[in-house]
Amino acid sequence: ATRAIGIIGTFNAQGLANLVNAFGKANHVHDDLFDEVATRAIRIIENFNAQVNAFGKANHVHDDLFDKVATRAIRIIGTFNAQGLANVVNAFGKLNHVHDDLFDEVATRAIRIIETFNAQDLANVVNAFGKANHVHVDLFDEVATRAIGIIGTFNAQDLANVVNAFGKLNHVHRDLFDEVATTAIGVIETFTAQGLANTVSGFAKVRASSEETGTLFVSVAREMLENRGLESWETQSLVEVAYAFLKAKKVDTRLLNTIGSIIVLKSCKSEWLIDTQEIGNLAVCFAGQKMECSKEILNLVCSEFQKIDKDEIDLDAVADVSKSLRMAQDLKVATPEMIRWVADLAILKVDDSRSEDVRDVLLNFSRVDVSARV
Numbered sequence: 001a002t003r004a005i006g007i008i009g010t011f012n013a014q015g016l017a018n019l020v021n022a023f024g025k026a027n028h029v030h031d032d033l034f035d036e037v038a039t040r041a042i043r044i045i046e047n048f049n050a051q052v053n054a055f056g057k058a059n060h061v062h063d064d065l066f067d068k069v070a071t072r073a074i075r076i077i078g079t080f081n082a083q084g085l086a087n088v089v090n091a092f093g094k095l096n097h098v099h100d101d102l103f104d105e106v107a108t109r110a111i112r113i114i115e116t117f118n119a120q121d122l123a124n125v126v127n128a129f130g131k132a133n134h135v136h137v138d139l140f141d142e143v144a145t146r147a148i149g150i151i152g153t154f155n156a157q158d159l160a161n162v163v164n165a166f167g168k169l170n171h172v173h174r175d176l177f178d179e180v181a182t183t184a185i186g187v188i189e190t191f192t193a194q195g196l197a198n199t200v201s202g203f204a205k206v207r208a209s210s211e212e213t214g215t216l217f218v219s220v221a222r223e224m225l226e227n228r229g230l231e232s233w234e235t236q237s238l239v240e241v242a243y244a245f246l247k248a249k250k251v252d253t254r255l256l257n258t259i260g261s262i263i264v265l266k267s268c269k270s271e272w273l274i275d276t277q278e279i280g281n282l283a284v285c286f287a288g289q290k291m292e293c294s295k296e297i298l299n300l301v302c303s304e305f306q307k308i309d310k311d312e313i314d315l316d317a318v319a320d321v322s323k324s325l326r327m328a329q330d331l332k333v334a335t336p337e338m339i340r341w342v343a344d345l346a347i348l349k350v351d352d353s354r355s356e357d358v359r360d361v362l363l364n365f366s367r368v369d370v371s372a373r374v
Helices: 002-006 013-025 031-043 053-057 063-075 082-094 100-112 119-131 137-149 156-168 174-186 193-205 211-227 235-247 253-268 276-285 294-305 315-323 325-330 336-352 355-366
Strands: none
Touching: 002 031, 013 031, 013 053, 031 063, 053 082, 063 082, 063 100, 082 100, 082 119, 100 119, 100 137, 119 137, 119 156, 137 156, 137 174, 156 174, 156 193, 174 193, 174 211, 193 211, 193 235, 211 235, 211 253, 235 253, 235 276, 253 276, 253 294, 276 294, 276 315, 294 315, 294 325, 315 325, 315 336, 315 355, 325 336, 325 355, 336 355
């Protein structure tokens, strides 16, 4: 890195790309080198073919370079093949660098050459659009059609990335999701923990409800309970799975109780690493029915929620937590002080919130025991 920085002015575009790609593949972060590469690349941008995937892998943000690359890529978009399109938007998506014109041009080019896309290219492209929150209905429809035609070539990660992207952008395509469900069941043992979480979350977000979807959720629950050491899962992934099963109306009580018990144990080991929205999601999961771990989980929710800076809490999280208050009262873990704290927080947030969140909070508090109301 030090030597390269010293002679950076001698590098051509391909040399710069090769250099940062090597660092990216080795997962070796060197911010000074990447900044120097970016500066050099901007100077010779007309020779630089939008090769910024390594910046995404290294999680290295350089807005000036990415803006210049976007402009350059748009001009030469007709030269991009499927992998090149996937790589460029993947880098922009990973670094959350929004450039709508580039994404639209990539979508148009991708549609023209969609038959050349393989499973990984399809997954990477829609995954990037999902991360960037960039909606392009025509592209996603074309991706779905192409994916169905080659679904047998998809591996577990590709399947998870596709449905996760469609879920993020709420793009419903029943035939695709049915094909993914059937294919995923056959390779369920090859999914990572995050892959399983992303998959069921994607299905839940688009409200998939077919027979194939139901069979997939049964398979995921069985795989998690029988073949996975859930104690090693990240808390975020456990919450994501539990919430997905709830939203999809596929609750498996044994799985939910197992997830709750493990989360309680993790909190005792200071492994409680979830954000405000995830706390709300966890609360909702245990709001409707009593489990063996319900008291411990809701006690955890009540105590941890009050530790969060109020400025970081939105009313939708308040609505989720308030939904669990009646159950928490029944289990004697929600004190009058806790209920007042949540009510005061809701009042504080109401002016800047969605009407549906206000409605949900009011409805949830209507179920709270009168003696504990403010």
